[in-house]
Amino acid sequence: MIPSMNELLRVVVAEAAPAAAGHASSGGLGDFIVGAFKAGGPFMFVNLFWLAASLAVIGERAVTLLFRYRLNATAFIEQVHKMVRSGNLDRAVKFCGMAPRSPLARVIRAGLINANRGELEVAKAVEEALAEYTPHVSRRVQWLWSLANIATLVGLVGTIVGLIGTFRALGNVPAEQKQALLSNGISEAMYNTGFGLSIAVLCIVSHLFFSNYSKNMVELVELNALKLENLLSRRGSLEVIPSDSDVRAAS
Secondary structure (H helix, E strand, O other), rough: OOOHHHHHHHHHHHHHHHEEEEEEEEHHHHHHHHHHHHHOHHHHHHHHHHHHHHHHHHHHHHHHHHHHOOOOOHHHHHHHHHHHHHOOOOHOOOOOOOHHHHHHHHHHHHHHOHHHHHEEEEHHHHHHHHHHHHHHOOOOOHHHHHHHHHHHHHHHHHHHHHHHHHHHHHHOOOHHHHHHHHHHHHHHHHHHHHHHHHHHHHHHHHHHHHHHHHHHHHHOOOOOHHHHHHHHHHHOOOOOOOOOOHHHHOO
């Protein structure tokens, strides 16, 4: 005989209360995690792999964007413009070489190297550098969205498999064992759902942060590259261009 929905709810509540009390008494997060993987079945370990992949992508993007590509853009561009105005192009190129990993420094350096070859060559060099280096900023960020979907679907598969196995077994066990079997099956289903959704939330939040961060970084590089092109185009045949502070002092 298949139990009604009310009977199922009563069984779940009756079994969940002592289980929650047991977890509260043990109080250990490690015990809870071990118990979840034991009760969750094989799909918990499948999602564990996707969690490791997600953490690897998040860690790599965090190190790259927040540390390797980090550069004080305002101070950097100010120094470069000052050197260009004073005619020290070689010094400006060497200054950009001091930050070889930064996309901003690489793009600016490409424009400075071609500064004496004409405005068109500068524009071509900057455009080529932008096409080469800016994709590195947003690399692998889109993976996080795919990983979120995969983890959610794997958790859903684990949930369905757990429920199917439970309801198939209900008709083949004595009545006194149905309550425990039903409780274990629902626990397996909920653990898979919760674990998959937790991974998805982590990936979506990280995707939101890194996508906005990389977008702002690319826009900053493009803006400063345009400013450099305009500055070099105003050089003309002059060796020294007075800075804004020099103009104000002279006036």
